[in-house]
Amino acid sequence: MKNDSSIWFDIVNYTLQILFTLLCVYPFYYILIYSISDPQQALKGVFLLPNGFTIVNYTHIFRLDNMLNSFFISVLRTVSGTILTIACSSWLAYAVTKNELYFRKTIYRFVVITMYFNAGLIPWYITMKELGLKNNFLLYILPVAVVAYYVVLFKTFIEQLPPALEESAMIDGAGFLKIFTHVIFPLSMPIIATIAVFASVGQWNTWYDNYFLVSDDRLQTLQLILYNYLTDAQRIVSSSNLQDLNRGLAAKISPDSIRITITMVVTIPVLLVYPFLQRFFVKGLMVGAIKG
Amino acid sequence: MKLKANRVTLFLMVIPFVIIVFLFNYIPLFGWLYAFYDYKPGIPLSHTEFVGLKYFKWAIEEKDDLIRVLTNTLALSFLSILASPLSVIFAIMINEVNSKRFRKVVQTLTTLPNFISWIIVYSLATFMFSSGGLLNEVLMKLHWIEEPTTVLGNSNATWWFQTAITVWKNLGWGAIIYLAAIAGIDTELYDAAKVDGAGRFQRILAITVPGIMPTFFVLLLLNIASVLSNGASGFEQNFVFYNSQVGDKIEALDYYVYRVGIATGDVSFGTAIGIAKTLISVILLFSMNALSKRVRGHSVF
Numbered sequence: 001m002k003n004d005s006s007i008w009f010d011i012v013n014y015t016l017q018i019l020f021t022l023l024c025v026y027p028f029y030y031i032l033i034y035s036i037s038d039p040q041q042a043l044k045g046v047f048l049l050p051n052g053f054t055i056v057n058y059t060h061i062f063r064l065d066n067m068l069n070s071f072f073i074s075v076l077r078t079v080s081g082t083i084l085t086i087a088c089s090s091w092l093a094y095a096v097t098k099n100e101l102y103f104r105k106t107i108y109r110f111v112v113i114t115m116y117f118n119a120g121l122i123p124w125y126i127t128m129k130e131l132g133l134k135n136n137f138l139l140y141i142l143p144v145a146v147v148a149y150y151v152v153l154f155k156t157f158i159e160q161l162p163p164a165l166e167e168s169a170m171i172d173g174a175g176f177l178k179i180f181t182h183v184i185f186p187l188s189m190p191i192i193a194t195i196a197v198f199a200s201v202g203q204w205n206t207w208y209d210n211y212f213l214v215s216d217d218r219l220q221t222l223q224l225i226l227y228n229y230l231t232d233a234q235r236i237v238s239s240s241n242l243q244d245l246n247r248g249l250a251a252k253i254s255p256d257s258i259r260i261t262i263t264m265v266v267t268i269p270v271l272l273v274y275p276f277l278q279r280f281f282v283k284g285l286m287v288g289a290i291k292g
Numbered sequence: 293m294k295l296k297a298n299r300v301t302l303f304l305m306v307i308p309f310v311i312i313v314f315l316f317n318y319i320p321l322f323g324w325l326y327a328f329y330d331y332k333p334g335i336p337l338s339h340t341e342f343v344g345l346k347y348f349k350w351a352i353e354e355k356d357d358l359i360r361v362l363t364n365t366l367a368l369s370f371l372s373i374l375a376s377p378l379s380v381i382f383a384i385m386i387n388e389v390n391s392k393r394f395r396k397v398v399q400t401l402t403t404l405p406n407f408i409s410w411i412i413v414y415s416l417a418t419f420m421f422s423s424g425g426l427l428n429e430v431l432m433k434l435h436w437i438e439e440p441t442t443v444l445g446n447s448n449a450t451w452w453f454q455t456a457i458t459v460w461k462n463l464g465w466g467a468i469i470y471l472a473a474i475a476g477i478d479t480e481l482y483d484a485a486k487v488d489g490a491g492r493f494q495r496i497l498a499i500t501v502p503g504i505m506p507t508f509f510v511l512l513l514l515n516i517a518s519v520l521s522n523g524a525s526g527f528e529q530n531f532v533f534y535n536s537q538v539g540d541k542i543e544a545l546d547y548y549v550y551r552v553g554i555a556t557g558d559v560s561f562g563t564a565i566g567i568a569k570t571l572i573s574v575i576l577l578f579s580m581n582a583l584s585k586r587v588r589g590h591s592v593f
Contacts, residue, residue: 006492013385017398020382024402024464027416030426034419045429092309095302100295102303107310114317117574120566121527121546122553123323131315143316146309176302205409208528212554227411227532230418256419263415267408274407275400 028267035264039257057261060253066217067225071265073137074204074222078269081141081203082196088145089195090188093154094180108155115148128213135216139209144202150195157191158184197274204269226262327564333557347564357548358565364451365525365544371455372523373515378459379466380508384500386467387474388492399471402464413461414532417444444533450541454524454533462523469511470504477503506588513580520569520576521546545569 034042038052045051062068095101096108119127133139161184169179185192207223214220327348330341351358382402389395405413420426421443428440443453481499490498515522525544534542543551545565553562585591 009388009492013388014394017382017385017389017394020463021398021401023460024405027420028404031416031419045433047426047430088309088312092306095306098302100299100302101306102299107306110310111313114313116577117321117570119317119320119323120563120570121550122326122559122563122566123320125554126323126326126559127316127320131319142312146313148313175298177305201407205407207409207411208531223409223411226415230411230415256424259415260419263412263419267412270407271404274404278400278403 028271031260031264031267034257035261037257039254042257043254057253057257058265061258061261061265064258066220067262069218070220070222070225073219077137077140077221078200078203081144082200084141084145085147085150085199086192086195089147089150090154090185090192091180092146093151094158094184095176096151097155097158098176100176111146111148111151113148115152125212128209134213135219136214137219139213140203140206140221143209144199147199150199153191153195154188157188161187201270201274222262222266226259226266229259229262324563324567326560327567329560331560331563333559343560347561348568350561351565351568360540361543361545361548364541365520367451368454368525368544369515369519369522371451372458372525373512373519375455375459375523376466376512376515377508379463380470380501380504382463383467383470383474383504384496386471387500388496399464399468403468404464405461406465408461410528410532413457413529417457417533445535445537447538447541450538451524454529454542457533458524458529470507473504473507474500509588510584513584514577517577517580518573520573 030046033048033050034046035057036053036055037046037050038054039057041051062071092111096104096111098104101107128134128139128143133142165183165187166179169183174182205223207221207227210219210221210224211227325337328342328344329337330343330346331337332340386395386398389398418425422428423440423442423445425442428437428442431437432440443449446453477499482495485495485499521527521544525546527546527550530542530544530547531550534547546569549562549566549569552558552565581591
């Protein structure tokens with residue numbers, strides 16, 4: 001069946017895909033090999049392989065002021081924020097599938113409409129301040145407890161579950177909350193996995209709430225620390241551990257190595273999480289897409 | 293009676309979440325009031341003067357700024373929309389590969405940029421493209437250039453460069469949705485076409501492309517509806533890549549609102565621009581939805 005033009009098509013097709021894939025991967029590979037290269041040798045250039053090998057960059061960055069703490073804050077907001085989002089959004093989605101809910105349609109519309117408008121940056125900023133969320137950890141997680149898009153995805157998923165399961169639990173006398181936690185939630189794992197990826201990556205990547213409304217260093221996130229180091233060279237020297245500087249470590253490290261290593265540390269969690277859950281979110285998106 | 297009690301309990305257990313939605317999505321709308329007052333940070337609204345549409349008129353008077361920012365916004369959005377068929381092409385290309393493993397590897401690796409924050413994108417771009425970055429190093433070693441140059445500070449290249457960054461970040465992810473649309477095409481169509489002697493290109497053009505079109509059309513309408521903050525004109529991308537050399541070319545509407553409203557402190561003026569933007573976006577969204585109804589017979593949302 002294969003003819004010449006088809007073979008040429010394959011060659012061009014594979015080549016272009018490989019090139020674009022390399023274009024997507026190489027920057028990450030580059031920061032990986034740079035971060036494990038010897039800082040001084042790396043200045044002469046790193047291309048395909050690490051130049052010397054060391055983990056001094058990694059040991060150094062975790063001794064920078066506030067680095068460990070902000071790592072902890074980022075993990076905390078990701079874990080707690082994701083759990084909160086899933087719990088609140090899925091419960092609300094389940095409730096609006098119930099005919100027994102008073103004002104069911106009104107409530108659903110009230111939630112869904114929020115996808116189509118946005119008050120804007122300044123009103124958001126002022127509202128958060130008035131609600132007392134300035135320099136408050138809750139700023140990171142509470143505003144996204146209910147996300148309209150996730151409610152729609154959950155609701156669509158729950159609606160296609162066989163109603164018989166729920167009815168038998170109902171006959172056994174279980175209330176709505178019990179049916180939700182014991183029947184619906186465990187059956188919703190595919191969509192929960194999908195939303196968990198979106199929500200956790202979103203939490204990990206969000207920095208503007210931190211930038212605009214949190215000046216307290218103890219609540220600083222990793223993303224913002226990275227941004228500060230990228231834009232302010234002086235900061236690397238000034239926040240380095242004094243003992244390190246005295247031992248002459250400062251001569252061995254370079255600002256670029258530090259920046260690249262921090263970038264790597266901020267990227268690694270995403271690299272670890274998303275590929276394994278990819279098959280879930282492709283499936284989960286489909287559920288949403290069929291409805292849309 | 294038990295059912296009644298159950299219904300009341302259910303309702304009460306939903307109320308807190310409705311309140312959360314109200315607090316974080318509706319309450320900020322009251323902040324629109326600031327656009328109609330001479331608001332100064334720190335002074336309560338009740339002590340400030342009502343000025344009506346003063347700031348909206350001011351926005352029109354300050355038209356030089358606004359025209360510059362709107363030009364950037366529309367240029368960046370338009371280029372992103374122009375690039376959107378690339379995801380369709382990429383999906384078709386992946387679909388034409390027989391090896392399942394190859395497809396999976398390509399899909400997984402090309403969606404990676406979608407999952408990283410704009411700060412990381414900026415960080416990577418700095419290491420690649422800054423004057424001391426990898427690209428300059430390579431080009432100088434090859435003696436293709438004598439002096440380091442940087443696209444990050446070149447205002448003539450900004451629109452194209454920002455669009456390229458957007459494509460890099462979104463292409464693989466965008467293709468996933470189209471691959472799903474292709475998966476939904478009836479395979480019998482392909483078999484029948486093969487029997488009829490249709491070649492590979494004919495099958496792509498006659499079956500795959502029409503099969504994807506409805507999805508592409510919906511996404512295109514949504515992109516047009518969000519033209520004021522779409523693609524490379526989005527706030528986060530603007531924010532990280534903004535610098536004084538490219539400021540005139542990169543600054544789009546959302547960044548402008550931030551700059552005048554928060555960085556400079558003209559809260560009322562910034563809010564007025566933000567309101568105008570939201571209203572235009574909502575109108576666009578409904579127009580696109582109406583267009584979709586007329587052309588395709590059903591609505592986008």
